Amino acid sequence: MLKPLHDAWGLKRLFASTYQAASGAGVAGIEELSGQVSAAAASDFAALAHDGAAVAFPPPKKWQVPLAFNVVPLNYVLGEDGYTDEETKLRDESRKILGIPELLVSGTCVRVPVLTGHCLAIHAEFERPVSADEANALLAKAPGVELDEVPNPLAVAGRDAVSVGRVRKDSALENGLALFVVGDNLRKGAALNAIQIAEAMLA
The missing domain is CATH 1.20.5 (Single alpha-helices involved in coiled-coils or other helix-helix interfaces)
Structure with a gap:
């Protein structure tokens, strides 16, 4: 999902927060x-x-604490740098999948009380100016992507397509976009984690 945006405008910086379902x-x-x-x-x-x-x-x-009616921001192995192993993989796999070894990536992986459907809140900075309308037009033609006004886990459960919405100009980043992405993690493979859904979302 980020690959066509990168091909068009040159991705250089990525901030991502993942909201992972219990089925992960x-x-x-x-x-x-x-x-x-x-x-x-x-x-x-x-x-x-x-x-x-x-x-x-x-x-x-x-998890260390109850997940129901709660949010768990630490549910993996914590590294010496303060990032979990899942957050480190998010950085490394993003660079690998997109073919940008120098890509600046910062991520936070959170477990939420949802049965199925991983979500990503993405803030991306590009080398060249891009508008929300341009990004939406490109994403509308991307295979496996569906634009949705309110992307949410219930809407994607049992579906192969990745839902993308809330595409807007990021006022805090030069040439930046903000968007929200949701995909059914159970449709993406048996060994479930945020990286697999990110692969489908980033590709």
Whole structure:
């Protein structure tokens, strides 16, 4: 998805935050999230709005803290540089997939309480000026990409196409674009992680 943009305008800097579904951790991830949601449904889960300990969730196994009604910003091996191994792979694989070894990449990988559908919030800086209209016109013709006003995990579940939306000029970056990308991680292979969905999104 970024490859045609790079070919047209020359990608030089990439900031990406991934929002990864529970199924990215396999069946165990789905079962853990489902068990936590069931525990909440059996109690007054609305109380979580004022007390994070209001629900007695089953002890988490896949992640350090409960995923249900929560966000987990650390669910991989943390390196000495402060980046997780998944964030390091996001940088390295982005450079490899796009064929830009010098590409500047900074990423944050987060686990969210969604069963299926990895998301990426992307802020990209290019060598040449590009408008949102130009980017949308190019993406509309890209294979495996569908433009959507509100890309979201439920809309892509069970579908092969990657959904792209919120394409806009990034006011904080020279020649920058911001966009939101969603894909069904279960349609992209058996060994599920953010890198695989990124490969489909970046290519």
